[in-house]
Amino acid sequence: MLRSWQDVIEKWQLLPPDAAQGPSGTRKIFDDARSALLAGRLDEAMRGFVHAAELYAGPYTEVGIGDVLLARGRWRAAARRYAAVEARDPGNLLAYLGMSQARVAAGDAAGAAEDLEARFGRSRDPVLRYYLASTWCSVTEQARSRTVNEALVITSERQLEICESAARRILELDVADQELRRGAELLLDEVAAGKRWQWRPEGIAVSLAVLAVSLGFILVAVGGLAGSVALVVMGVLLGSGLLYLIVVKFRRQNWRVRADDLAEHIVQRGA
Incomplete structure (x- = not known):
């Protein structure tokens, strides 16, 4: 599961100034579609990105389409869009982060976190650190067992170790997101309580x-x-x-x- 809507749209802060290429009319359509995406108007965003792609097939219009698909839970289709962008534009950061979140949605948060750490583990960029922290949060969610009431519980020593390590990493990243910080603190409290005899x-x-x-x-x-x-x-x-x-x-x-x-x-x- 994606942690929140913020995971889908946070990466757009990293959009390069010259990203909206093509004729001026196309740039206007792209900018409007992006604004609609950030505001959560998914139908409008999809129409705008598709229209922009028909006029000029730039990589970021494909990322935008992928984000709409991801927000709707269609992570496989979203992953195909991100992969196509990475093939055409190697190193595209927005596509890479989108693919990372598609992996989280597919249940591979641990693998996504490892790749993010290898590439951005020492970055000071707040957006990249946010994605690291959010992905580690997803690791703790996917590592724990789930009850019929959707409660997450630690049911193995391995889960205990994963949750403690991930929670400490989230706090170490020192992100501004209070939800992530508070969740990590509560999880460490749960781990400490779980270790008592x-x-x-x-x-x-x-x-x-x-x-x-x-x-x-x-x-x-x-x-x-x-x-x-x-x-x-x-x-x-x-x-x-x-x-x-x-x-x-x-x-x-x-x-x-x-x-x-x-x-x-x-x-x-x-x-």
């Missing part, structure tokens, strides 16, 4: 732990009174061994407990 079930686990330690102490005490080194050693080994088994059996991190509780409600498994 709890006894499950608490009452039984604690009682067994106390019993194991007590049994070990009793054997040590009896062995000491009887002067039996073997009994003392047995008490130490038995107590610590039982305590270890109890910890392994009954101690769980919060994310795992929640995953077990929601297991029958998961309709889409994440990473």
Whole structure:
């Protein structure tokens, strides 16, 4: 899923000043179509870009058509438009970013993020950093499992690692978008809470732990009174061994407990 409408249109800030080529009438049609796209008037934008392309087949009219298709959820058709632009105009930044978002829509946010990092990871441009942060946000959404109620939940240790790494990267990018920043902060809080341990079930686990330690102490005490080194050693080994088994059996991190509780409600498994 695309994170927001902003993902579709943000890249147009990077449009080169001489992008609208062709006759002056064509440039006017292109500019009007772009304005319609940025305002969300998709039908008007599509008509304008198609008309401009008929008069002058410039690369940015194709990007505009691709953006309308992407906004309507037709990411395959949009990707074909972006690919055609990249073939004719290698290095076209708007086409590249459009293709990246088409990959996100296709479910490959992780691959898109890796490519963006390789190309723009050190860029200071706020638009490019926005796309990096937004794509990492999509990585966290696609990595997590989804319940029947559309809630995103962490159900594996791998998901925990992905979410923590992506959220830290979003904050490191220091974008102006408060939604992205706040989402990353909340996700890090969720990760921290998920890493905490709890006894499950608490009452039984604690009682067994106390019993194991007590049994070990009793054997040590009896062995000491009887002067039996073997009994003392047995008490130490038995107590610590039982305590270890109890910890392994009954101690769980919060994310795992929640995953077990929601297991029958998961309709889409994440990473």
